[in-house]
Amino acid sequence: MRETSVSGEENPTGPTAGESTAGKLTAGELTALDAHWRAANYLAVGQIYLMANPLLLEPLAPEHIKPRLLGHWGTSPGLNLVHTHLNRLITARDIDVLCVWGPGHGGPAVLANSWLEGTYSETYPDVSRDLDGMERLFRQFSFPGGVPSHVAPQTPGSIHEGGELGYSLAHAYGAALDHPDLLVACVIGDGEAETGPLAGSWHANKFLDPVHDGAVLPILHLNGYKIANPTVLARLPQDELDSLLRGYGHEPLYVTGDRPSSVHGAMASAMDRAADRIGEIRYAARKGAMTSRPAWPMIVLRTPKGWTGPGEVDGVPVEGTWRAHQVPLSGVRDNPDHLRQLEAWLRSYRPDELFDATGAPGPSVLEYVPEGARRLGATPYSNGGLLLRELPVPPLERYAVRVDAPGRASHEPTRVLGLLLKDIMEATKGRRDFRVVGADETASNRLEALYDATSKAWQANVLGTDEHLARDGRVMEVLSEHLCQGWLEGYLLTGRHGLFSSYEAFAHIVDSMVNQHIKWLRTSRRLPWRRPIASLNYLLTSHVWRQDHNGFSHQDPGFVDHVLNKSPEVVRVYLPPDTNTLLAVADHVLRSRDYVNVIVAGKQPGFDWLTLEEARAHCARGVGVWEWAGTEDGSREPDVVLACAGDVPTLETMAAADLLRRHLPELAVRVVNVVDMARLLPHEEHPHGMRDSEYDAVFTTDKPVIFAYHGYPWLIHRLAYRRAGHVHLHVHGYKEEGTTTTPFDMVVRNDLDRYQLVMDTIDRVPGLGVRAVAVRQAMADVRTRHHAWIREHGTDLPEVADWTWSG
Numbered sequence: 001m002r003e004t005s006v007s008g009e010e011n012p013t014g015p016t017a018g019e020s021t022a023g024k025l026t027a028g029e030l031t032a033l034d035a036h037w038r039a040a041n042y043l044a045v046g047q048i049y050l051m052a053n054p055l056l057l058e059p060l061a062p063e064h065i066k067p068r069l070l071g072h073w074g075t076s077p078g079l080n081l082v083h084t085h086l087n088r089l090i091t092a093r094d095i096d097v098l099c100v101w102g103p104g105h106g107g108p109a110v111l112a113n114s115w116l117e118g119t120y121s122e123t124y125p126d127v128s129r130d131l132d133g134m135e136r137l138f139r140q141f142s143f144p145g146g147v148p149s150h151v152a153p154q155t156p157g158s159i160h161e162g163g164e165l166g167y168s169l170a171h172a173y174g175a176a177l178d179h180p181d182l183l184v185a186c187v188i189g190d191g192e193a194e195t196g197p198l199a200g201s202w203h204a205n206k207f208l209d210p211v212h213d214g215a216v217l218p219i220l221h222l223n224g225y226k227i228a229n230p231t232v233l234a235r236l237p238q239d240e241l242d243s244l245l246r247g248y249g250h251e252p253l254y255v256t257g258d259r260p261s262s263v264h265g266a267m268a269s270a271m272d273r274a275a276d277r278i279g280e281i282r283y284a285a286r287k288g289a290m291t292s293r294p295a296w297p298m299i300v301l302r303t304p305k306g307w308t309g310p311g312e313v314d315g316v317p318v319e320g321t322w323r324a325h326q327v328p329l330s331g332v333r334d335n336p337d338h339l340r341q342l343e344a345w346l347r348s349y350r351p352d353e354l355f356d357a358t359g360a361p362g363p364s365v366l367e368y369v370p371e372g373a374r375r376l377g378a379t380p381y382s383n384g385g386l387l388l389r390e391l392p393v394p395p396l397e398r399y400a401v402r403v404d405a406p407g408r409a410s411h412e413p414t415r416v417l418g419l420l421l422k423d424i425m426e427a428t429k430g431r432r433d434f435r436v437v438g439a440d441e442t443a444s445n446r447l448e449a450l451y452d453a454t455s456k457a458w459q460a461n462v463l464g465t466d467e468h469l470a471r472d473g474r475v476m477e478v479l480s481e482h483l484c485q486g487w488l489e490g491y492l493l494t495g496r497h498g499l500f501s502s503y504e505a506f507a508h509i510v511d512s513m514v515n516q517h518i519k520w521l522r523t524s525r526r527l528p529w530r531r532p533i534a535s536l537n538y539l540l541t542s543h544v545w546r547q548d549h550n551g552f553s554h555q556d557p558g559f560v561d562h563v564l565n566k567s568p569e570v571v572r573v574y575l576p577p578d579t580n581t582l583l584a585v586a587d588h589v590l591r592s593r594d595y596v597n598v599i600v601a602g603k604q605p606g607f608d609w610l611t612l613e614e615a616r617a618h619c620a621r622g623v624g625v626w627e628w629a630g631t632e633d634g635s636r637e638p639d640v641v642l643a644c645a646g647d648v649p650t651l652e653t654m655a656a657a658d659l660l661r662r663h664l665p666e667l668a669v670r671v672v673n674v675v676d677m678a679r680l681l682p683h684e685e686h687p688h689g690m691r692d693s694e695y696d697a698v699f700t701t702d703k704p705v706i707f708a709y710h711g712y713p714w715l716i717h718r719l720a721y722r723r724a725g726h727v728h729l730h731v732h733g734y735k736e737e738g739t740t741t742t743p744f745d746m747v748v749r750n751d752l753d754r755y756q757l758v759m760d761t762i763d764r765v766p767g768l769g770v771r772a773v774a775v776r777q778a779m780a781d782v783r784t785r786h787h788a789w790i791r792e793h794g795t796d797l798p799e800v801a802d803w804t805w806s807g
Contacts, residue, residue, distance in 0.1 A: 001352055004339035004382045004637050013524065013752050015052050016117060021211040024265060024269055024272075025258060025264065025265050025268055026098065027544055029088075029268075030261060030264055030265070030431075030477070031197060031364060031774065032214070032262055032365075032367035032368055033088060033264050033268070033282070033344065034217070034261070034264060035079055035260060035353070035354055035364040035365045035367075036087065036116065036265070036364075036365050036366070036367075036368065036369070037077075037081055037084045038349040038350065038354060038355040038495075039116060039219070039259070039349070039351075039355070039365045039417045040083065040084065040109060040112045040113050041076070041077055041308055042078075042346060042349040042351050042354065043111075043115060043134070043137070043138075044073065044076040044080065044108035044109050044110070044112045044389060045073065045108075045309075045342075045346055046112060046134070046137075046140075046346065047071065047108045047112065047137065047142075048069060048071035048108055048141070049065055049069060049134075049138075049325060049329075049332060049342060050064055050065065050135075050139075050141070050455070051065070051138060052135065052139075054130060054131065054134040054135045054137075054138050054359070055351055055352075056346060056347060056351065057200060057657040058217050058393065060321070060342065060343040061100065061339075061348075061785075062250040062333045062334075062339065065332050065333045065342075066142075066143065066338075067333070068137075068142075068371050069326065069327045069330060069378050070140065070149050070202075070326075070327070071107065071108055071142050071149045071326065071330070072103075072105040072106055072108070072149065072325060073108070073306055073309055073327065073328055073675070074225070074305040074322075074325040074326070075103040075105065075106040075109070075189060075221065075223065075224065075305070075323060076106050076108050076109040077109075077303065077309070078103075078187075078223055078301060078303050079101060079103065079107045079110065079187060079221075080112065081108035081263070081264075081267060081301070081604075082099070082185070082187055082219055082221075082267075082273050083099070083110070083113040083238075083376065084113075084368070085267045085271050086185055086271070086376060087368045088268060088368045088377070089275060090376075091272035091368050091369075091370050093275060094110055094576075094750065095183055095275075096181060096182050096374065097179075097182075097183045097184075097185060097374075097376065098157075098182060098183075098185070098381040098382055098494070099157070099161070099184075099187065099189055099376050099378055100159065100168045100169075100175070100184060100185070100186040100490075101151050101158065101168070102160070102168030102169070102186060102187050102192050102198075102208055103187060103189035103192065103221065104148065104150050104151040104162030104163070104164060104165075105150050105151075105162045106162075107149050107150045107151050107155065107162060107185070108149075110151050110155055110157070110158065111137065111141065111147070112715030113376065114155065114156050114376075114377035114378070115127065115134075115137050116176065116361050116366070116369065116707075117366075117369045117370070117374070117375045117376070117377055117378075118369075118637075119156045119157065119221075119375050119378045120137070120156060122378070123156045123377075127140070129242055129359075129360055129361070130601060131359030131659075132359070134355075135327075135594075137612075140768070148162070149162070152523065153523040153524045153527060154527065155377075156377035156378045157375075157377035157378070157379060157382045158382060159175065159381075159382050159384075159490065159493040159494065161519070162595075163516055163517055163519075163522055164516045165192055165195060166192055166195030166196065166197035166198040166480070167197055167198075167201075167486045167489075167513060168186050168187070168188055168192065168201075168480075169186050169188060169198055169201035169202070169204065169216075169218060170200075170201045170204060170482065170483050170485070170487055170489075170490065170695050171186075171204075171207060171490035171493070171637065172184045172185075172198065172216045172218075172279070172485050172490060172491075173204040173207070173486070173490065173804055174486060174488060174489060174490020174491040174494070174759045175490040175491070175493070175494045176208060176214035176216050177208075177211050177213050177214075177491055178212060178213060178216040178433060178435075178474075178496065179230045179381065179494065180211070180213060180214055181596070182214035182215075182381060183214060183215050183216075183217060183275070183278065183637040184214060184215070184216045184394060184759065185216075185217045185219060185702055186216060186217065186219065187219045187221055188218055188219065188221065189221055189223075190220065190221060190226075190234050191225075191226035191227075191231050191743075192472055193220065193231070193260065194226075194231065194232050194233075194353050196482065197480075197482035197483070197486065200482055200483050201305065201482075201483055201486065202248040202249075202250075203248070203478070203483070204216075204443065204479075204483060204487070204628070205248070205249050205250070205293075205296055205457050206249065206293065206458075206460050207457045207458065207476060207478070208459065208614075209284050209295075209459065209471045209472050210284075210285035210294060210430060211285050211288070211471065211472065212291045212472050215281070215282070215294070216294065217296075217299065217507075218250070218299070219298070219300075219301055220233070220299070220300045220301065222234040222300060222301065223302075223303060223305035223307075224304070224321075225322035225324075225325065225694050227283060227322065227324070227325050228322050228325075229322065230322075232768045233551055233649060234302070237687065238652060241300070241404045241726075243617075246295070249293065249295055249296065249297070249771060250295060250296055251277065251295045251297045251298070251566060252296065252297075252298050252299070252300050253273055253297060253300070254270075254300045254302065255267050255270050255299060255303075256300075256301075256303075257303065258303060258304050258307060261480045262522070262660045267301070268803040270299050271299070273297065274297040274298070277296075277297045278296070281294045281296065287588075287796065293459045294462055294468075297499065298688065300321065302759045304319055304320035304324075305319070305320055305321065305324045305325065306318060306321075306323075306324020306325075306328060307319065307326050308349075309324055309345060310329060310359075313328055313341065314476055325579060327739075328621040329341055329342050329549070331577055343427075344759065346351065350769035357669075379494075382493075383530060383531055383532045384492065384493050384494045384531070385495065385527070385531020385533050385593075386531050387494065388473070388495045388497075388520065388531070388532075389431070390591075391424065391428070391433075391497045391590055391591060392422065392428065393420075393424060393587055393590055393591060394423050395422070396569070396583050396584065396587055396616075397418050397612065398420075398423070399416055399417075399419050399583055400577050400579075400580050400583060400615075401416060401580060401608050403608045403609070403610060403611045403614075405608045405805075406607075406608070406610070406628065406807075407607045407608075407609060407654060407807075408607075408804060408805065409607070409608050410605040410606055410607050410608060411578075411579045411606070411608060412446050412579075412603055412604060412605050412606070413445060413459075413576070413579040413601050413602060413603070413606060413647070414446040414539070414541050414601060414602070415446040415447075415603070416579050416582070416583065417447070417539075417579075417582055417583065417586055417601075418438045418446060418448060418449035418450060419449050419756075420583065421447060421449070421450055422450050422452050422453045423438060425451075425453035425454050425732050426453040428497075432474065433495070433497060434474070435475070435476055435487075435488070435498045435499075436450060436474070436476070436486075436495075436499045436500075436501060437475075437477075437487055437488050437499070437500050437501070438475075438476070438477055438484060438500065438501040439477065439478065439479050439480065439481050439502060439503075439506065440478070441477075441501060441502065441542070441736070442456075442475055442501060444459045444503075444542065444603075445503075445539070445541045445542060445603055446541075446603040447501060450475055451467075451468040451475070451661050454472075454474040454475060455468045455470035455472075455474075455554065456473045456475045456476070457470070457471055457472075457473040457474065457476050458469070458471065458473060458683045459471055464531075465550030466605065479764075481502065481507070481509040481510050482509065482510060482513065484500060484502075484510075485510040485513045485514070485590045488500050489513070489536065489572045490517055492533050492535075492536060493520075493533060495533065496534065497534040498536075498537070499536075499538070499539060499590070500537065500538050500539070501539045501541070501542055502539070503540075503542040503543075503554065504540040504541065504542060504543040504547075504556070504559065504654065505547065505554045505555060505556040507538060507540055507559040508559055508562070511559075511616070513563055514536070514562075514596060514688045517564045517594050518563075519567070521570045521594050521595070521596065522567040522569065522570050523794055524594065525569065525570070525594055532593035532594045534592075535592040535593060535594065535595040535596065535597050536595070536597070537589045537590065538559075538596075538597065538598045538599065539564045539601065540565065540599065540600045540601075541600075541601055541602060542554075542603060542612070542740070543600055543648075544556065544557040544711070544734050544746075545646075545667040545710070545734075545746050545747065546601070546603070546604050546648070546743060546746075547738070547746075548740065548741050548745070548746050549740065550739040550740070551738065551739055551740035552739050552740075552795050554755060555728070555738040555746075556735050557600070557691060557710055557711035557712065557733075559598065560598060560677065560710075560711050560715065561712060564677065564678070564715065566596075568678070568681070568687065570594065570595055570596055571595070572592075572595050572597045572598070572678060572688070573597075573598045573678065574589070574597065574599045574600070574619075574675055574676055574677070575599075575600050575601075575645045575646045575647070575674065575675060575677065575679040575710055576599065576601050576615075576619070576647070576675055577606075577610075577644070577647050577673055578606055578607060578608050578610060578614050578615070578647065578650075579606070579608060580608065580609055580611060580612045580614075580615035581610060581618060582599070582601045583615070584615045584616045584618075584619040585599055585619055585675065587597065600646065600710060601647065602647045602648065604743075606651070607624075607651060607654075607804075607805065609650070609654075618673070618675060619675050619676075621675075622674070622678075622679040622688060623672065623673070623674045623675065623679045623680075623690070623698060624698075624764070625670060625671065626672070626673055628807065629657055629739070629807060630642075630657065630668075630669045630670045630714070631660070631661055631665070631667065631668055631669045632668050632669045632670055633668070636668065637668075637700055638668045638670035638703060639669070639765050639768075640656055640667065640669055640704050640705075640706060640761050640765050641669075641671075641674040641698075641699055641700060641703055641705040641706070642669060642670070642671050642672070642697070642706050642708070642757065643671075643673075643674065643705055643706070643707040643708070644672070644673055644707070644708055644709070645669075645673070645674040645675075645677065645707075645716075646698050646709065646711075647710075648710065648747065648752075649709055649710050649732075649733075650708075650748055651756060652708055652752055652753055652754045653708045653754075653757065654708075654711065654805055654807075655754035655803055656708075656754040656755075656757035657669055657807070658803075658805060658806060658807060659754060659755075659779070660758060663758075663772075663775045663778075664768075664772055664775060666767070667761075667765070668705050669761075672698055672699065672751070677719070678717065680695075681719050682722055682723075691798060692723070692724065696724060696725065697721075698729075699724040699725055699729075700725060701724040701725045702725060702728060703725070704728050704730060704764035705728055705729045705730065706732070706757055706760050706761055707731040707732065708732050708733070708752055708757060709731055709732065710733065710734075711733055711734055712734055713731035713732060713737075714731075715736070716729070716731040716733070717729065717731060717735075728764075730760060730764060732750070732751050732752045732756065732757065732760070733750065733752060734750050734752075736750070736751045742790050742794070742795060744797070744800045744801075745789075745790055745796070746788060746798040747787070748783060748787075753783070755779040755780070755783050756779075756783070758776075759776050759780065760776070761764075762775060763776075782797070782799075784802075785797065
């Protein structure tokens with residue numbers, strides 16, 4: 001028999017603590033807790049195996065078994081134990097608790113508990129809390145037309161998907177921010193604990209403010225095994241594990257055992273001690289008596305994998321090994337011995353004691369189940385749209401830059417945006433439901449105006465040389481994109497607003513995380529009970545064309561490609577060409593719901609092309625002809641279309657149009673700017689996409705289109721490949737040609753520069769090559785001169801550096 005212990009001591013060894021702590025539960029309390037736990041275990045097993053005879057009212061037969069056995073049993077008993085004891089904690093203390101289920105593949109457990117507490121039947125009335133509903137609950141699990149085997153958006157009470165391995169603790173801290181009365185429990189699987197994002201997330205407690213934020217209670221579940229191997233943390237010597245967790249800033253409480261009665265007592269004691277300690281920390285902090293960062297409690301739960309399941313199958317051990325991870329008895333339909341074992345396993349929970357004749361849970365099972373919105377499956381914190389308030393975005397006229405003529409003045413777009421964000425931060429000071437996250441780059445990205453309204457969240461020591469650090473700050477900076485993303489997702493999913501500012505190249509670090517969030521949003525949109533949440537907004541700046549100083553390693557515009565591969569109803573990508581269009585785009589995305597919005601905008605000085613009124617109209621269209629920039633007279637179609645998307649491509653396109661106006665005035669040039677990348681898609685493939693008639697009217701069907709694009713050129717070809725004029729589409733963009741060099745040399749290296757665009761125009765317009773051979777030669781000569789100039793002077797050519805629009 002394994003030892004059972006609850007201890008905050010450095011090395012919890014010695015006499016069994018389980019007997020003394022179990023004494024804190026009366027016999028009646030222990031009976032009720034164990035009944036709930038057994039009922040949840042029974043329902044978890046039933047979901048994996050059964051599609052009929054849910055209460056074993058007749059002997060189990062092969063036809064009662066699902067033809068395909070899918071699901072994960074191994075973690076389910078531990079999750080059921082946590083759920084049972086969180087119920088007790090909520091009921092005893094009348095508190096709001098949200099639980100993040102890190103082992104999200106333990107879907108059977110979370111679904112079972114949701115059904116037991118009644119939330120599932122309220123959400124899905126056809127899955128009633130009776131015998132018929134139990135059968136439907138079992139049958140639908142991992143079944144065509146049913147529900148996934150993982151915790152998912154369909155699961156009441158969830159904000160964390162089963163595929164999000166490693167992100168649970170970051171999500172939990174994001175949920176706790178600015179929810180001062182909330183306790184967020186977070187079950188962390190010991191396999192999950194081996195991931196990089198989870199390892200970084202242990203440092204999130206250095207950013208949690210006990211005055212304004214809620215509390216996070218990590219519950220590290222050491223059941224010993226992953227899919228097919230032991231887990232690292234489970235095999236650490238006890239003193240090494242304890243030192244590690246204390247080094248992370250926690251006071252660990254240990255619950256260890258395999259005897260249910262002892263483990264129940266130990267778990268109840270650990271929950272109470274953790275809640276008491278959290279209360280002490282909050283009280284001291286809110287009375288102003290806390291001068292240093294507290295050590296928050298956590299629970300280390302060590303129980304066997306597949307606990308209470310088959311101990312041995314076909315002569316090999318299962319319970320307490322990796323074999324219990326998924327389906328311990330795999331041959332139930334064909335192997336009579338497996339069928340007998342399954343029936344014995346199910347009956348070992350004594351279902352006749354747990355459910356009445358109608359199939360409803362009995363009174364002892366429900367004794368500690370909370371009521372109403374206190375139930376874990378019903379908490380509004382898990383359905384954040386219920387709590388969401390409109391963001392007070394001020395009128396853009398306060399921030400818009402004056403544009404007397406296009407291309408004459410310049411501003412740093414993100415610096416102006418920072419003023420808008422600062423005022424939003426100030427306007428939400430009392431309600432605290434807006435945050436900006438980023439990886440140590442807020443000031444670098446020219447958003448430092450935020451510090452006039454708030455500081456950076458920081459709970460560790462502050463030195464005299466530090467700036468803008470405070471315990472109650474609402475700018476979140478940590479050098480972990482994973483942690484920033486996880487915080488913001490948890491924050492949004494629990495009913496708040498935010499923005500993620502990042503260097504463009506390093507947004508790729510969270511590719512997998514944004515995948516999962518997009519999938520969550522797509523599924524949530526199909527669930528009428530899931531209320532819309534604020535969109536996940538990215539501001540990608542310090543982008544590829546102005547990473548001339550950091551060099552090749554910092555030059556990657558591919559996050560846009562990644563996002564545009566995802567569900568069209570959810571994703572949006574915007575490339576505003578100047579300051580006022582950035583403001584118009586930001587106003588839109590900050591007010592939007594249930595999207596992932598990606599904005600790519602430079603932080604370096606850029607020309608102002610549009611007034612605020614023009615910018616709003618342009619952004620509403622998503623793509624538009626800049627008539628003032630071209631040389632069309634309206635009497636005929638253009639000879640060539642110069643299209644652009646992105647601030648630097650717009651600059652080079654405008655400069656190319658200027659050169660064509662001066663050198664080839666008889667050429668009819670149309671200039672088109674694209675802000676909303678999805679407009680290039682067919683309308684049938686994306687709700688923002690243009691119909692063929694619209695696209696053809698803008699780009700023509702048979703004229704050359706010279707397209708200067710911010711990112712990888714093949715994306716434009718992919719978006720427009722079905723258009724009638726695709727054969728005439730010639731795209732210039734980033735081609736992985738980069739180094740530490742000058743800004744203009746970056747575009748020259750990738751053939752995106754104004755001179756190359758003019759040369760391509762001459763090459764593509766029928767008959768122009770012969771007539772304009774001298775112009776083409778002149779353009780090529782400037783490129784040659786550019787290469788020599790930058791190597792001698794280290795700066796760009798004066799005619800490039802000092803260029804302004806003269807149209």
